[in-house]
Amino acid sequence: MRETWRWFGEFDPLSLSEVAQTGAAGIVSALHAVPYGDLWTSEAIVRRRAEIEAAGFTWDVVESLPVHGDIKRGTGPLSRHFDTYRASLANLAQAGVKTVCYNFMPILDWTRTDLSLPVPRGGTCLHFSTSRMAAFEIHMLGREAAHDTYDPEAIRAGDMWFQDSTEATRDALLHAIMAGLPGAVDRFDVAGLKDALDRYEGLSHDDLRANLKRFLEEVIPTASALGIHMCIHPDDPPRDILGLPRIVSTEEDIRWIMQAVDDPANGLTLCTGSLGANPRNDLPSIARSFGHRTHFAHLRNVIKEQDGSFTESAHLAGDIDLVAVIDELLEAEANRDTNIPFRADHGHALLSDIGQTFQPGYTLIGRLRGLAELRGVIAALS
Incomplete structure (x- = not known):
């Protein structure tokens, strides 16, 4: 498995020279300043890639190339949105960036209280x-x-x-x-x-599924032709909130998505924390079932409560058997002859993290601790 680190570019308080000290080999980033629905130009992509490579990294994963809200609602100038998304994918492929994480959650990318x-x-x-x-x-x-x-x-x-x-x-x-x-x-x-x-009033689970299927049908053939792996991120948390439907929350949801457009380019971001917050989900089983379509992994842990609440724990201290999940991913790698990029997802705010202006969960010391623990698990299993 290939160690990566999420970096928010101009919005990140950490410099790439500081990230280099974590030992990670690849960077997960995006063009965070580009408004949703706008084209990712070749020039902007090349500038970001050059910035990353100048610091001694490779740009391994785009997280995220956002899906416009019109596509999720099934309204507005959809043909234009699809054309723009496909053009952005082509520009990424031309620059050699070929793993793209995205989500299909309405309005909020994640929710904590x-x-x-x-x-x-x-x-x-x-x-x-x-x-x-x-x-x-x-x-x-x-x-x-x-x-x-x-x-x-x-x-x-x-x-x-x-x-x-x-x-x-x-x-x-x-x-x-x-x-x-x-x-x-x-x-x-x-x-x-x-x-x-x-603006989402009346949108049902079936509506959102139909809109996701249309997105996949419009985008995956282009991604496949370009050699790009698309990998959908699960819902976080894996339940309906604010009256908005969620459709990437269970093993059954993932299976439906993989079958909706049955192409290796239509893949999964295996986020153990998001899926692990749903007590119905068996994470080692999901990793085993979809390892062949897992193109990216977010590894973190949670402690669940009876009422559906959850707390983000230290990486090896929660309810999820991350050792078993990693073992399944290593097996999938061996069968596919590939390295799955992963990152230590989120981290506690520890020591000098306290009081800093990090993106929530994207601390330095907390993620460094998590990466070190995961690195040890991978070394032992390997």
């Missing part, structure tokens, strides 16, 4: 609380329908939290949830989020 939950022995982590999410949806957004999507106990706990909340704690919850918006997008206030949600 707490960005700095204290952990034992010091440091902080990311956390998702179903009760606080229920409180946000029911009390702050006024979504009465949310009563049907949360466990009654989580709703009661959310009611109590909201009754005791202050303007500051409610603002902190909104800030944490809005952190999951794509990097260069302005953060919404409550009214802005309601407006964004209104």
